[in-house]
Amino acid sequence: MSESTIRSTTRTPRIALIGNPNVGKSTIFNQLTGLNQKIGNYPGVTVDKKTGWMNYEGSTYEILDLPGTYSLYPNSEDEIIAHRVLNHIDKSKRPDYVLMVIDSCQLSRGLFLATQLIDLGVQLAIVLNMADLATKKNIEIRNYEIYKSLGVPILSTDARGIKGLEQIKSLIHDKNFSVDSSYLNIGDIIPQSLLQPIKEKFGLMNDYRAYQMLRFGPKDRSIDPEDRLWIQSLITSEGFDLESAQLEETSLRYRKITALVETCVVKKEVKKPASVMDKVFLHPFWGYAIFIGILLLIFQTIFTWASVPMDLIDGLFAEISGWVNDTLPAGPLTSLLAEGIVPGIGGVVIFIPQIAMLFGFLAILEDTGYMSRVVFLMDRWMRPFGLHGKSIVPLVSGVACAIPGVMAARNIGNWKEKIITILVTPLMSCSARLPVYVILIGLTVPDVNYGFINLQALTLLALYVLGIIGVLVTALALKWILKSEEKSFLMVELPTYRTPRWKDVLLTMYNKSRTFVMEAGKVILAISVVLWVLASYGPPSRMDEIRKAGEERLANAPEEQHDEIQSETSSLLLENSFIGIMGRGIEPVIKPLGYDWKIGIALITSFAAREVFVSTIATIYSIGADVEDELTIRQKLDQQINPATGEKVFNRATAFSLMVFYVFAMQCMSTLAVVYRETKGWKWPLIQTVYMTALAYFAALLTYNIFS
């Protein structure tokens, strides 16, 4: 008891987890922390660092999962984070211990980073992961030899097994980390006349830290500009070539490691032929055919599988709404609940199946190692558009949601390619557009089959293709507009194929859905309620007048006309509500696109998030109508008749024009916020909003004129 009290008063020990990409680091992180982790993909929550908590034998440890990196040289945004945390430039996340994960089959590359960590003087321990794979490949590693040379604890394990995990946990619990004297003497490469002043100015004890500050400090924006200038002038006054020093450091380090690996690794295997799977997946023809096939399969699966839980959710919330209306006493509070809050929550929950499935598929593609094959296949075709092979990951993620897509763009090291990727990713049709598409397609495209092809599915595919065309054309335009001197490079590892770790996949699905519900869901629910209020209330005198006139008409009319009069009255009420006034305000602008003021309202509100279009439309059309008949949204919309023309509101031309508008329009303030965050300013998000809205307007105008 007393012991745990003492522990709880001291700060939780923080362990940074670091390693090369594809070494199973995320699996270790997930296994150690389980669901006890904080991952943010939305504005306000940091995406830079994945943090989790491990509980072991009554103690709690904070685990910081650093992005995968090959070295401490900050080449990309991901690597900058590892660089800052470990060099204590980011003081808020200063780790007490560092746990380095190395792929047993890739010892030298792992040791390259590990020895850099030793040189930084951190409390280090090394996990040689995937030991089972090394055994299978006939690679024998003599851990003791490595330990003798490096002086830090080394553990061989397979983190996928329970035993391996237990070993890692107890290593952390026993604080079995240690600091060793530097591996490489950086003083041999850099003169003390440069290192000493840096050490004094920044209070650094260690040569390698001073060297890192010297080499990368001047370019690090998180360092005081005056200090940066000071470092730069020091380098200039000494006239030292740091770039060749870095090359020399790399050569020396690798030479030393190669010698070490020769003494501690016994390899019995000779030559490995090219993987049979890669012969197919990277085939100049079949590789692409398979990639397209996989994409189609994903969309088809989501379209068919997700519709089952979605229909259930739709029906369930209609039921709840009806039940609330029946059970609770009539009044404004009941209406708020039945017509505002319940459909609002339903509008959030209905996306969970799609989001979970899409992120599940993406996680599988990533985890099996297939995603980097896609980068390999696509680089050649992305480059002419000013994009990078890695842009395919944000773009494909953009099919689920532009927000993680924009964030995934930080993996792209080149500024210009990254900006272009960020600017065009929201043009990919995201899952939030899917409900808009599905409802409008369901309304206006007949559900018929031509052989294998379903006309509705074909229309949906056409919308996705339209988005892709938008991406390519815009990227091409941006390639000519934006200027950059920076050199672009590919250099990506194609990891060994493996079966996905289902636990990791499930965790990704859970985390993404949770983040969506918590972050986007709040916005959607709040807007649904605000909307209901705006739609239910208006200037009091006007609203009273309409109500009174309606009652008078009812009293004087025969029974069979009552329904019609009631619906006319509610239509009038809505038209005169606050929101009706707003919608009418923009009607002249959107009329050429075939939209009425009700659609105008939905356009206004769905700038918050596209899916709000559906809940807005649902709210607008269910207000005043009988909630009890539990009609689904689609059926309700099909009944809407334009009072002026007597035709359906959602005719083919209007529906197509709307779909095209949603293909191109920004209509998502979460994306806007995330672009602001990733580009560190309002310049790019504003440019993006303006160009996307303009594109959407003119494309919708064209569409309406073609179909009407």
Next chain:
Amino acid sequence: MHITADTMTASRSAIIKEIAASPLKINLMELGFLPGKTITLNHAAPMGGPMAFLMDETLLALRKSEAALIEVQLL
């Protein structure tokens, strides 16, 4: 007589002699492209797309222009 890795044909192996000076030299070295290492061209994407080299049992993809920085001796 300079032979660079981008001219290698499928399944050929070569020993790295030198990495040409370039801003990308450090990135190549960091991945382990160092003089003395043996590389094998396993795959090449069509139309001058990236090339995948096997080195130390890892498959690493490089653009053709990046492979051109690696001077090799064919085996």
